[in-house]
Amino acid sequence: MSLKEFSDIANKEYEYGFKTDIKTELIEKGLNEDIVRKISAKNNEPDFILEFRLKAYKHWLTMEEPDWALLDYPEIDYQALHYYAAPEKPKEKLKSMDDVDPELKRTFEKLGIPLNEQKKLANVAVDAIFDSVSVATTYKEKLMKHGVIFCPFSEAVEKYPELIKKYMGSVVPHTDNYFAALNSAVFTEGSFVYIPKDTICPMELSTYFRINAEQTGQFERTLIICEENSYVSYLEGCTAPKFDTNQLHAAIVELVALDNAEIKYSTVQNWYAGDPKTGKGGIYNFVTKRGKCLGKKSKISWTQIETGSAITWKYPSCMLIGDDSIGEFFSVALTNHHQQADTGTKMVHIGKNTKSTIVSKGISVGKSVNTYRGKVQMNKSAKESENFTQCDSMLIGDECSANTFPYIDVRNASSNLGHEAATVKVSEEQLFYCQQRGISLEDALTTIVNGFCADVFKELPTEFAVEATQLLSLKLENTVG
Amino acid sequence: MFEIKDLKASIEEKDILNGLSLTIKPGEIHAIMGPNGSGKSTLAKVISGHPDFEDPEGDIKLDGKDILDLEPDERANEGVFLAFQYPVDIPGVNNSEFLRMAYNAKQKYQNQPEIDPFDFESLIKEKLTVLNMKEAFLSRPVNHGFSGGEKKRNEILQMLMLDPRVVILDETDSGLDIDSLKQVSDAINHFKSENKMILIITHYQRLLNHIVPDTVHIMADGKITKSGDKSLALTLEDQGYDAFKDNQS
Numbered sequence: 199m200s201l202k203e204f205s206d207i208a209n210k211e212y213e214y215g216f217k218t219d220i221k222t223e224l225i226e227k228g229l230n231e232d233i234v235r236k237i238s239a240k241n242n243e244p245d246f247i248l249e250f251r252l253k254a255y256k257h258w259l260t261m262e263e264p265d266w267a268l269l270d271y272p273e274i275d276y277q278a279l280h281y282y283a284a285p286e287k288p289k290e291k292l293k294s295m296d297d298v299d300p301e302l303k304r305t306f307e308k309l310g311i312p313l314n315e316q317k318k319l320a321n322v323a324v325d326a327i328f329d330s331v332s333v334a335t336t337y338k339e340k341l342m343k344h345g346v347i348f349c350p351f352s353e354a355v356e357k358y359p360e361l362i363k364k365y366m367g368s369v370v371p372h373t374d375n376y377f378a379a380l381n382s383a384v385f386t387e388g389s390f391v392y393i394p395k396d397t398i399c400p401m402e403l404s405t406y407f408r409i410n411a412e413q414t415g416q417f418e419r420t421l422i423i424c425e426e427n428s429y430v431s432y433l434e435g436c437t438a439p440k441f442d443t444n445q446l447h448a449a450i451v452e453l454v455a456l457d458n459a460e461i462k463y464s465t466v467q468n469w470y471a472g473d474p475k476t477g478k479g480g481i482y483n484f485v486t487k488r489g490k491c492l493g494k495k496s497k498i499s500w501t502q503i504e505t506g507s508a509i510t511w512k513y514p515s516c517m518l519i520g521d522d523s524i525g526e527f528f529s530v531a532l533t534n535h536h537q538q539a540d541t542g543t544k545m546v547h548i549g550k551n552t553k554s555t556i557v558s559k560g561i562s563v564g565k566s567v568n569t570y571r572g573k574v575q576m577n578k579s580a581k582e583s584e585n586f587t588q589c590d591s592m593l594i595g596d597e598c599s600a601n602t603f604p605y606i607d608v609r610n611a612s613s614n615l616g617h618e619a620a621t622v623k624v625s626e627e628q629l630f631y632c633q634q635r636g637i638s639l640e641d642a643l644t645t646i647v648n649g650f651c652a653d654v655f656k657e658l659p660t661e662f663a664v665e666a667t668q669l670l671s672l673k674l675e676n677t678v679g
Numbered sequence: 680m681f682e683i684k685d686l687k688a689s690i691e692e693k694d695i696l697n698g699l700s701l702t703i704k705p706g707e708i709h710a711i712m713g714p715n716g717s718g719k720s721t722l723a724k725v726i727s728g729h730p731d732f733e734d735p736e737g738d739i740k741l742d743g744k745d746i747l748d749l750e751p752d753e754r755a756n757e758g759v760f761l762a763f764q765y766p767v768d769i770p771g772v773n774n775s776e777f778l779r780m781a782y783n784a785k786q787k788y789q790n791q792p793e794i795d796p797f798d799f800e801s802l803i804k805e806k807l808t809v810l811n812m813k814e815a816f817l818s819r820p821v822n823h824g825f826s827g828g829e830k831k832r833n834e835i836l837q838m839l840m841l842d843p844r845v846v847i848l849d850e851t852d853s854g855l856d857i858d859s860l861k862q863v864s865d866a867i868n869h870f871k872s873e874n875k876m877i878l879i880i881t882h883y884q885r886l887l888n889h890i891v892p893d894t895v896h897i898m899a900d901g902k903i904t905k906s907g908d909k910s911l912a913l914t915l916e917d918q919g920y921d922a923f924k925d926n927q928s
Contacts, residue, residue, distance in 0.1 A: 646769060648772070
């Protein structure tokens with residue numbers, strides 16, 4: 199047994215690949231103005247949302263799909279997808295968790311996200327989103343007592359239109375990029391979080407995204423607003439069933455932090471990655487995530503564990519506008535089999551004395567391609583600012599590849615930048631050393647990879663750090679031997 | 680009893696071990712000395728199952744059980760421990776977590792339950808005292824940023840924790856200052872008992888002043904050319920390897 203035999207990659211079954219058999223209400227395939235209107239009508243939206251959608255749709259028509267990423271995939275036929283899929287529900291509104299379709303409850307339970315009042319996760323409030331709709335949100339009342347709003351996006355549109363009007367599209371405008379324009383036209387559901395002034399959110403908030411319907415796109419929007427002196431830690435998790443066809447996921451996440459506010463946003467992404475042998479199927483994940491540190495001394499921290507999807511195109515970014523604001527990006531991206539990931543971050547320093555930290559760990563296994571792409575921009579106004587970047591790549595086997603594209607753009611003389619990068623190969627000597635201490639080859643590999651990612655894992659909320667470690671070991675199963 | 684019989688191994692079609700035989704009885708300490716390139720370190724690697732050496736021929740038996748076809752981790756769990764000449768760094772992996780993982784791997788192999796974390800902690804503290812090591816050592820990543828001496832001591836700490844039956848010390852004395860050499864030797868002497876079998880690979884006689892071997896072997900061209908008691912090491916130091924070149928016993 200040796201590293202030379204790495205090519206012999208077994209097919210570890212994707213644990214979350216099951217499909218829920220449930221009656222689904224679909225809007226017919228295709229994308230045109232009429233479809234956009236239909237989506238809006240399904241959600242009973244006010245006019246300003248419909249106008250926003252139509253504007254975005256018209257703009258999208260003028261745009262071209264970006265091709266600068268190091269990703270190779272067949273052309274996406276945007277007319278061959280459903281843009282709305284929802285489990286059929288009773289006409290009347292759900293009054294409590296007991297009214298949720300038991301099949302759906304079972305689905306989330308299988309995914310480790312129990313929604314029942316008795317079984318729900320301790321100290322984590324969950325918004326469970328199934329295809330285009332939110333199924334349930336736990337702990338809503340408890341949060342409300344603290345003035346914290348945590349609800350599906352559609353509910354926020356209905357109940358808090360002023361906040362939506364003010365902030366939707368303020369961080370990621372509909373003109374931002376091709377996928378952002380598409381999302382702005384057809385988005386369905388997502389989560390909305392509002393933390394009032396002087397409030398520390400009393401528990402972790404979490405959204406769990408599940409794509410179930412075949413040939414469907416999921417286009418959610420998440421908006422998180424933290425008023426002055428407030429704090430929230432938010433986590434999203436994602437899975438999807440196994441299909442031979444690709445599913446499209448194009449989400450937008452917007453974060454706004456005012457004076458002294460802090461948002462910690464963590465992602466554990468485990469969408470179906472496609473067939474291990476042929477690379478068929480899997481999620482195409484094109485996501486625009488951006489946070490605005492609007493206030494003085496505000497802080498936004500992104501932590502992402504990316505292990506799934508056939509294609510990942512994702513650059514969670516920070517606009518450091520307020521003086522003394524802080525942006526952070528901690529990332530582990532593991533690609534295996536035929537997966538391709540082009541991911542990284544953008545830190546735009548605008549305010550004085552702003553600081554950013556980037557720690558990226560890319561792990562490539564099998565025939566996968568793993569790219570870090572990051573930009574640090576320091577404007578003229580961003581005097582005395584600092585950035586530290588560390589991007590490391592680990593290669594396992596000799597059929598995969600790792601790339602690093604750091605862009606640095608500094609327009610003032612008083613700022614400081616530090617950049618470190620390393621590429622390491624898991625060596626036979628490391629594996630042998632572990633084995634000589636009685637540790638099996640598989641455990642040895644997991645241990646070495648976990649060690650490589652330690653700097654990022656320690657940034658995850660404790661509840662999820664264990665999960666991330668386990669997920670990684672699951673993903674690495676049978677990669678040696 | 681640890682028996683090696685007619686062991687042959689090659690790498691990239693070059694023969695390194697040419698029919699080496701060696702028997703260590705419980706309670707015995709053997710030393711192998713030999714010039715550079717005589718195959719000493721290869722012997723250590725082949726015994727522990729390093730993947731560079733494919734399909735070695737011959738027999739390696741521990742208490743009558745053939746271990747030559749076992750995976751490296753299985754051999755380790757059968758009780759074979761190699762103190763590496765060049766211990767390997769594992770960045771980001773905490774020393775005590777690593778040790779606990781190794782300890783529990785052995786427990787599992789023997790169908791024993793995992794060690795209780797508190798028991799593990801008191802065990803490891805006890806062993807640290809033997810080596811005169813500080814507790815802070817445990818929270819550092821495995822061998823990462825360690826000095827040469829710290830790495831060697833860490834190997835011995837692992838040996839004490841895993842309590843193997845057969846220990847191969849591959850040039851454990853190299854890179855140690857006099858004080859560290861003494862501490863490491865004391866720890867090995869403390870470890871030594873009626874049922875342990877120890878094989879010391881070294882260039883120099885100085886380690887053997889601290890750990891007294893029952894038998895000394897001289898190795899050349901992939902086999903043992905002469906064996907004797909501890910005085911052989913002194914003669915060797917005096918006369919050099921050349922004196923033993925054509926003097927096969």
